[in-house]
Amino acid sequence: MVKIKTDILIIGSGPAGLNAAYTAASHGANVIIVDEAITIGGQLKQQTQILNNLPGEFNSQRGFSLVDDFYERLKSLPITFLLRHTMIGIYKNNSIGVTNGKETFPITYKKLIIATGAAEEATIFPGWTLPGVMTIGAAQILLNREHVLPGNEAIILGFNEFSLEVGKQLESCGVNIKAIVAKGNYDVELFHEAKNVGIRVVSNATIISATGVNEVEKVVLNIDGIEEEHMVDLVCIGNRLSPILEAFEILSCQLAYQEDLGGLFPKYYNSLETTNTSVYVAGNAAGITNIGGILITGEIAAWNALYSLELLEYSQFKNRSRALWEQLYRIEESQVFKARIAAIKETYKDESLALPPFVELLLEEC
Amino acid sequence: MHINEHPIMNNHFNKDITFTYQGQTFIAREGQTLAAALFANGIKKLGVSRKFHKPRGLFCANGRCTSCFVTVNGLDHVLSCMTLVEEGMVIEANNSDPTVRSGQN
Numbered sequence: 508m509v510k511i512k513t514d515i516l517i518i519g520s521g522p523a524g525l526n527a528a529y530t531a532a533s534h535g536a537n538v539i540i541v542d543e544a545i546t547i548g549g550q551l552k553q554q555t556q557i558l559n560n561l562p563g564e565f566n567s568q569r570g571f572s573l574v575d576d577f578y579e580r581l582k583s584l585p586i587t588f589l590l591r592h593t594m595i596g597i598y599k600n601n602s603i604g605v606t607n608g609k610e611t612f613p614i615t616y617k618k619l620i621i622a623t624g625a626a627e628e629a630t631i632f633p634g635w636t637l638p639g640v641m642t643i644g645a646a647q648i649l650l651n652r653e654h655v656l657p658g659n660e661a662i663i664l665g666f667n668e669f670s671l672e673v674g675k676q677l678e679s680c681g682v683n684i685k686a687i688v689a690k691g692n693y694d695v696e697l698f699h700e701a702k703n704v705g706i707r708v709v710s711n712a713t714i715i716s717a718t719g720v721n722e723v724e725k726v727v728l729n730i731d732g733i734e735e736e737h738m739v740d741l742v743c744i745g746n747r748l749s750p751i752l753e754a755f756e757i758l759s760c761q762l763a764y765q766e767d768l769g770g771l772f773p774k775y776y777n778s779l780e781t782t783n784t785s786v787y788v789a790g791n792a793a794g795i796t797n798i799g800g801i802l803i804t805g806e807i808a809a810w811n812a813l814y815s816l817e818l819l820e821y822s823q824f825k826n827r828s829r830a831l832w833e834q835l836y837r838i839e840e841s842q843v844f845k846a847r848i849a850a851i852k853e854t855y856k857d858e859s860l861a862l863p864p865f866v867e868l869l870l871e872e873c
Numbered sequence: 874m875h876i877n878e879h880p881i882m883n884n885h886f887n888k889d890i891t892f893t894y895q896g897q898t899f900i901a902r903e904g905q906t907l908a909a910a911l912f913a914n915g916i917k918k919l920g921v922s923r924k925f926h927k928p929r930g931l932f933c934a935n936g937r938c939t940s941c942f943v944t945v946n947g948l949d950h951v952l953s954c955m956t957l958v959e960e961g962m963v964i965e966a967n968n969s970d971p972t973v974r975s976g977q978n
Contacts, residue, residue: 543936545906545957555881571882626937636940638917638930645934645954653909654876654886654902679880721928722917751937 513539513587515812516603516616518594518754521549522798523790524622525577526805527812531620532584534809535818539614540586541605543593548574549624550644553651556672560799560838570798571651594754618785618812621755622805625748625769625791630664634717634726635744643745647673650680658741662726663687664714670745671697674706677743685737687745688712688728709735717742750792758783763853767846768794774854777832777866778811779804782858787812794847799838807831832869875902875913892962907953907964908934908941919943919953920967929967942967 515531517524520542532538546552554570561567565576589605596604602613627642629635639658643665649657650673661682663670666689674684687701689710701708712730717723723742728735748769752762755773760781763774773781773788780787789808790801807828814824836844848870855862877884886902893899894916901910908931911919918928919941932940936955943964945951949971953964 543955545955569881626935627933629932629938636922636927636929636932638919638928641930641932641934645931648934648954649909649912649931650876651879651882653905653913654879654882654884655905655909655913656874656876657912680876722930 511539511587511612512615513537514616514816515539515618515620515809516541516614517620517622518542518603519549519622519624519790519792520544520547520588520590521622521624521790521801522551522573522577523624523792523801523805523808524549524620525581526802527620527622527789527809528586529577529580529584530806530809531813532581532586534813536585536813536816538584538586539589539616541589541592541594541603541614543591545591547578547588547590553648555651555676558798560797562799562802562834562838565802594757596757616785617816618787619758620787620789620805620808620812621758621773621781621792622788622790622808623751623754623792625795626751627744628746628749630744630746632664632714632716634719634723637717637719637723638721639719639723639740640717640742640744643670643673643743646677646741646743650676656680656682657743658682658739660685660737660739661741661743662714662728662737662739663743663745665690665745666693666697666701666708666710667745667747668697670743671701671706673743673745674701675704678704678706682741685739686712686728688714714742748791748795750794752792755781755783755786755788755792758786760786760788761857763850765794765846765850767842768850772850774857775851776854777851777863779808780811782854785815794843794850796839796843796847800835800843803831803835803838807835829865832865836869836872874915890958890960892958892960892964894964895966901958903958903960905958907943907945907951907956907958907962909954910958911943911953911964918966923970944971 514536517540528538551570602615646657649655687708709730715727750772760773760783787808789805888903899914917930919930932938934954941953942950943953
């Protein structure tokens with residue numbers, strides 16, 4: 508049996524995990540990253556849109572090219588990648604149990620950073636399980652990672668920045684988007700963006716049903732009380748994201764709820780340490796945010812893990828931590844940042860600990 | 874359908890390989906997942922649900938929803954969205970519960 512030891516173990520090789528790994532390994536820590544996927548990058552791999560809200564040290568670029576950027580940054584550092592490996596449990600001595608489907612073995616760590624990211628929530632309607640009905644993220648994976656056309660005639664359910672972006676990407680590959688179905692009233696700015704590229708958005712609308720013999724063939728919409736039929740071979744569900752929690756559940760980390768962070772998430776302090784000592788959270792798993800927030804929380808978690816491993820001087824740690832939180836404040840959407848700080852305040856309160864003056868200050872700022 | 878000229882990305886597939894699904898031979902690109910290779914060949918239904926035998930296929934493409942199970946070289950319940958297609962792979966639909974193996978297998 509393989510026996511592995513490391514300073515910092517990271518679960519997830521998306522942008523948060525990769526930035527945490529870069530930070531940790533470039534300050535003297537040994538790092539192992541575990542990811543069940545075939546290659547690193549998480550959901551960045553199929554992002555063809557240009558990412559503008561990146562922290563200063565990154566050039567504005569497309570998501571998939573940021574993965575290459577990371578690959579270059581990481582290749583000379585002491586990092587072991589265990590791809591196609593899944594965290595499936597813990598041993599009695601707190602080692603993490605990892606499997607590749609053939610063998611299962613423990614990894615002993617000093618600090619654990621969980622960056623499992625987020626999952627797309629489904630929207631349920633009659634026929635939602637038919638082949639040809641998929642999440643908007645799945646359609647984007649087929650299109651950009653697999654170079655496979657997910658359909659020819661499509662309906663998108665759910666109108667948000669991401670569903671419109673993927674809608675545009677689908678159209679650029681020749682898919683006809685018949686309509687984007689918006690539940691309530693849409694965001695006016697987003698609506699104009701859709702209109703400019705010739706994508707029809709219907710508001711106050713729902714899918715009554717999707718039908719077909721072995722795959723989706725027809726969708727009936729209810730648009731403000733009026734029924735409309737469409738022959739389609741693709742239905743994309745563009746719902747919200749929520750943090751992926753299994754790893755935290757396995758580790759008995761306490762959970763909390765914040766609507767603006769995507770629902771349930773692991774409780775954490777401003778160190779991004781969860782209620783399970785030595786277990787940190789980063790990225791969308793710590794609350795749904797933008798790419799900037801994902802990268803910065805990865806770095807914050809790594810700095811705190813490094814400091815508690817005594818690999819950093821106090822002043823170096825303190826200054827960088829502050830700078831990172833201020834950067835996070837500027838880069839994240841204000842309601843997300845507010846929810847995050849409120850959540851941290853709750854954690855301190857629940858554990859009957861005094862809120863650090865620094866967090867108090869951040870609270871006042873927002 | 875395979876996309877031959879992607880509007881933004883370079884073509885990162887450079888080799889065609891063959892596999893079979895339900896006994897029929899198909900062409901995939903090396904580096905694609907099973908789910909994508911099947912989808913590219915027009916195969917969307919990958920199995921049926923356990924109780925009502927309703928069609929099932931790719932849904933999340935991320936290894937979480939378990940809607941895209943197939944049998945690969947005799948091994949049941951393989952996530953087609955998380956497994957790369959290989960030359961000569963024998964893939965079958967997930968149309969019933971797997972046989973429970975016994976002994977050292």
